[in-house]
Amino acid sequence: MGKCPRSLVNGFDNIFISPTTILSFLAKFYYHKPMKFEQLKEIYELPFFELIHKAHEVHVSHWPEKEIQLCTLLSIKTGGCSEDCSYCSQSARYNTEIEREPLMGLDAVMESATAARDNGSTRFCMGAAWKGVRKGTKQFDDVLEIVRNVAGLGMEVCTTLGELGAEEAKQLKEAGVTAYNHNLDTSREHYPNIVTSHTYDDRLNTIRHAQDAGMSVCCGGILGLGETPDDRLKMIEVISEFNPQPESVPINSLMPMPGTPLAESSSVDIFDVVRMIAVTRIACPNAKVRLSAGRSNMSEEGQTMCFYAGANSIFYGEKLLTTVNPAIQKDLKLIEKLGINPLKPNPAMEAPGSECDKELSPCCK
Numbered sequence: 001m002g003k004c005p006r007s008l009v010n011g012f013d014n015i016f017i018s019p020t021t022i023l024s025f026l027a028k029f030y031y032h033k034p035m036k037f038e039q040l041k042e043i044y045e046l047p048f049f050e051l052i053h054k055a056h057e058v059h060v061s062h063w064p065e066k067e068i069q070l071c072t073l074l075s076i077k078t079g080g081c082s083e084d085c086s087y088c089s090q091s092a093r094y095n096t097e098i099e100r101e102p103l104m105g106l107d108a109v110m111e112s113a114t115a116a117r118d119n120g121s122t123r124f125c126m127g128a129a130w131k132g133v134r135k136g137t138k139q140f141d142d143v144l145e146i147v148r149n150v151a152g153l154g155m156e157v158c159t160t161l162g163e164l165g166a167e168e169a170k171q172l173k174e175a176g177v178t179a180y181n182h183n184l185d186t187s188r189e190h191y192p193n194i195v196t197s198h199t200y201d202d203r204l205n206t207i208r209h210a211q212d213a214g215m216s217v218c219c220g221g222i223l224g225l226g227e228t229p230d231d232r233l234k235m236i237e238v239i240s241e242f243n244p245q246p247e248s249v250p251i252n253s254l255m256p257m258p259g260t261p262l263a264e265s266s267s268v269d270i271f272d273v274v275r276m277i278a279v280t281r282i283a284c285p286n287a288k289v290r291l292s293a294g295r296s297n298m299s300e301e302g303q304t305m306c307f308y309a310g311a312n313s314i315f316y317g318e319k320l321l322t323t324v325n326p327a328i329q330k331d332l333k334l335i336e337k338l339g340i341n342p343l344k345p346n347p348a349m350e351a352p353g354s355e356c357d358k359e360l361s362p363c364c365k
């Protein structure tokens with residue numbers, strides 16, 4: 001079983017592979033078999049200490065450097081979204097407290113991105129409350145211009161703009177996007193209980209387009225949408241089957257937003273969050289596992305268990321898209337106490353290669 005470096009995947013369009021790429025490629029040269037639901041369930045149900053010990057072993061063997069990636073989020077276009085995602089404060093369908101704001105101007109985005117870099121972030125993720133983007137529109141051209149400029153700052157550039165077609169994905173990649181965030185959020189079965197304005201397959205198609213364009217994929221989900229543990233594991237099963245596997249997997253805990261259908265949801269037990277981080281680490285050993293929304297409601301001890309179980313990335317900075325996140329100084333103190341170092345930036349990061357002898361996944365429907 002071998003891995004296809006991107007130059008092979010892309011049809012020999014770039015035969016030259018740098019020595020650094022070869023080294024990191026060799027370091028990660030594990031054929032990782034996707035994990036099936038039954039296996040994931042068996043692991044998920046292990047006694048707690050056995051589970052986190054196993055996940056920690058996988059973690060240190062794949063990520064021996066004791067590092068954590070600090071990523072900053074910025075909502076570049078807020079609210080007024082046509083979609084009905086029942087967790088989201090930015091959906092126009094619900095009466096939430098969020099003020100709509102048009103696409104930010106280049107200067108304001110650059111100010112935030114520069115501040116994020118100066119605060120130690122190595123990844124800057126720009127989110128937009130859109131169903132998706134379309135090539136040739138002024139809005140998309142403006143986003144491309146923003147990406148080109150942010151890409152010059154030396155951080156990894158991530159965007160999350162909703163649905164992408166093949167051409168949009170290609171243009172984003174060319175403009176300098178390193179990673180595209182598009183979450184599956186839950187299982188295929190539970191998805192229609194949460195979102196009806198687009199489908200699970202729509203999500204998978206966008207992921208395929210991002211992969212084909214050579215962007216890394218950041219794909220994960222939310223805990224606390226009224227799903228069962230089985231739904232969570234089914235989502236991880238799908239994600240672990242991606243070929244190429246995602247470069248990062250964000251695990252969000254629902255931030256219940258006033259006015260949304262899920263406003264009154266109860267919070268997820270931290271032990272369940274840790275279990276999911278551990279299973280994700282085992283299922284996607286080469287991915288960064290990002291402890292995402294919800295940290296502001298977690299104790300430092302709870303977060304520490306997540307880091308032990310394999311989380312090696314956080315959103316950093318006092319705001320997520322529309323909600324709160326822990327203070328920067330508090331986060332820095334915690335990671336110092338734990339003896340973990342902020343990961344160095346790698347803006348030249350290449351997307352993970354696919355397994356040559358396996359079908360690409362997800363497949364477009």
Ligand code: SAM
Pocket residue numbers: 087088089127128129130131160161162181182183185220221222252253254255256257293321
């Ligand atoms: N519109 C784009 C999309 O849906 O992909 C990008 C922005 S959307 C806000 C990005 C992700 O944020 C969602 O897929 C979901 O995982 C997460 N998210 C949104 N609202 C959340 C909430 N209230 N609590 C936790 N995670 C949330």
Ligand code: DTB
Pocket residue numbers: 073089125127160181183220221250251252255292293320321322323324
């Ligand atoms: C992801 O998985 N989590 C981030 C990022 N990708 C875009 C977003 C979290 C949003 C939390 C709710 C809010 O701030 O509105």
Ligand code: SF4
Pocket residue numbers: 081082083084085088089090091092128129130131162
């Ligand atoms: Fe729109 Fe994304 Fe929020 Fe869904 S999650 S309502 S697509 S911004």
